[in-house]
Amino acid sequence: MIRVLIADDHHVVRRGLLFFLKTQKDIEVVGEAKNGLEAVALAESIQPDIILMDLVMPEMDGIQATKRIKAKFPQIEILMLTSFSDRDHVVPAMEAGAAGYQLKDIEPDELVLSIRRIMRGENTLHPEATTTLEMDRQESKNAPHVLNPLTPREQDVLAELTKGKSNREIASSLFVTEKTVKTHISNIFTKLHVQDRTQAALYAVKHGLTEGSGV
């Protein structure tokens, strides 16, 4: 059972998150905080496994709250939930100790995936955040691959897959064996944390990993 604490100043957001998380058997919402200070206090008293933290909150923002919580309780994971306009704060958020960064309009299923992913010790960043980090990394010249570790060839395969092609067709297009395609695809599934090609294709289009030809 994953014990979740929600920290967001918007009532509707909390209700929405609660609603979706309640449908998950292995997830339990153990508390709600309306600002950063409450989040810190509840994190200490409740000791949740993970906190869904809003970036912008009154009293204390998500970054500060994250820093304080991670300082005292490093085992508590924090998934930063934010709106699109806050994307400049990706780096600070990650530096503050957040294990993930996702947009608020994330799909329920995906949110759950992110939570589980984090509980498995993996980072989970929204694709657009990747670009930010990517640029940031070039400047600071350190930090490993955080997200989307797809190799060039895997990206080729995914691109073909996202055109709706079968393994045989992909193999033909890329001049390799169907066996090879299967290998790549299995690896893609693992890296993207999806179960089948349909999910992979949907993931790719949703996260803009594709290049539409579009006449």
Added chain:
Amino acid sequence: MIRVLIADDHHVVRRGLLFFLKTQKDIEVVGEAKNGLEAVALAESIQPDIILMDLVMPEMDGIQATKRIKAKFPQIEILMLTSFSDRDHVVPAMEAGAAGYQLKDIEPDELVLSIRRIMRGENTLHPEATTTLEMDRQESKNAPHVLNPLTPREQDVLAELTKGKSNREIASSLFVTEKTVKTHISNIFTKLHVQDRTQAALYAVKHGLTEGSGV
């Protein structure tokens, strides 16, 4: 050599079509029109074999332009290119004398096929347009769901499918048997003219047949 005239008000579309058609040895783009009036004028002066005509254009729309051109030069074939939202105009377009009707996001290869098909005297309709015409021909009364001949239940199944669910999961979600899901899915494939669930999912998202929940 097939002499082609392109009529579309969007520069990018014209460039895109030009780009793909240039790779075809037996196809020559002999002119470009930015609106219906230009299309009519160029059709007369250039006398192309076929016109790729956008439905929605300033000055004069594709329907009107098609009528005028076919009235004067019935030997000039016209392939209507349109976006999904214009699907209500399939019938008028065909009645105006268009030899074919295709979506703008058609694959290059498929577009070329359509062109050759028309030059051989065959009609070439987008699959969904065909159904529309069938229905329209018989009922000829009203046309609520002109396109998307998917039944409500099939739409349910497609919606679940587009979430990346398996047949078993869909069956569970909709409280029916996996057999039933399979039946629906097979029918969906037929109606959408796709070969598998991945293509169906991609089709659904591309054509906005999905409903984003959004936390």
Added chain:
DNA sequence: CAGCCATTCATACTTTAGTCTGAAATTCAT
């Protein structure tokens, strides 16, 4: 140079997906 990673391919296997055929119950409009 040794080692890691990407890429390739293979065998063998299990599990879904998808098709075909057939059919019963229900709704709905003519």
Added chain:
DNA sequence: ATGAATTTCAGACTAAAGTATGAATGGCTG
């Protein structure tokens, strides 16, 4: 009420998809 369409389900397939495991090659790097 008859016919048509929808929805439901089944059996019996065939064809793909996906997993697990292992292995050879070549490139790049410390």
